[in-house]
Amino acid sequence: EPEVTQTPSHQVTQMGQEVILRCVPISNHLYFYWYRQILGQKVEFLVSFYNNEISEKSEIFDDQFSVERPDGSNFTLKIRSTKLEDSAMYFCASSPVPGGTQYFGPGTRLTVL
Amino acid sequence: AQSVTQLDSQVPVFEEAPVELRCNYSSSVSVYLFWYVQYPNQGLQLLLKYLSGSTLVESINGFEAEFNKSQTSFHLRKPSVHISDTAEYFCAVSDGNTGKLIFGQGTTLQVKP
Numbered sequence: 001e002p003e004v005t006q007t008p009s010h011q012v013t014q015m016g017q018e019v020i021l022r023c024v025p026i027s028n029h030l031y032f033y034w035y036r037q038i039l040g041q042k043v044e045f046l047v048s049f050y051n052n053e054i055s056e057k058s059e060i061f062d063d064q065f066s067v068e069r070p071d072g073s074n075f076t077l078k079i080r081s082t083k084l085e086d087s088a089m090y091f092c093a094s095s096p097v098p099g100g101t102q103y104f105g106p107g108t109r110l111t112v113l
Numbered sequence: 114a115q116s117v118t119q120l121d122s123q124v125p126v127f128e129e130a131p132v133e134l135r136c137n138y139s140s141s142v143s144v145y146l147f148w149y150v151q152y153p154n155q156g157l158q159l160l161l162k163y164l165s166g167s168t169l170v171e172s173i174n175g176f177e178a179e180f181n182k183s184q185t186s187f188h189l190r191k192p193s194v195h196i197s198d199t200a201e202y203f204c205a206v207s208d209g210n211t212g213k214l215i216f217g218q219g220t221t222l223q224v225k226p
Contacts, residue, residue: 044216045213048211048213055212056211056213093214095212097212098210098211099210099211100145101159106156
């Protein structure tokens, strides 16, 4: 069964550094999403992406964040100048249609020191 | 704006007992509803969903949920739980247009022997 994959599983970085979180969505899916879950809190929507552009973003997704689909398979989340409060689990998800079932990756745990 | 409320943060229950995890939502448009499960140190897995049609939906491992439009609820039930059902359960809503999922705060189901 096809699945969403994410790398790395755990990323440790120093405050102020840039990180890139990578995701490989399910191959025939067209809609891509990033969510985050701060420890002990609920899962929060960050951004949705379709047809090579952002379709919706949350208030959390400010200029510090960017997404890209650099090739036909990868979907990346870049966080510039990381802050302590960026420490969280970041989940990528993909869906064949909007509003349909989203399939989540296993997540990347980002720790900012 | 859409929102999801999970009324119980923790639900302790003995093995083989029935359980209900409550979920209420608010939305001004038609919605799709989902339950996701997160086992310890793992990502989110779809448990079941309501998109349209029959208001009672079932999962392959014995869970069921009923969409109640008048009460704006989508409670999750299982007649007899197992130790292996111990996990975090998230209710989520999508408006079907952007696909963005709005999650509830999560309910920790603790099944005791």
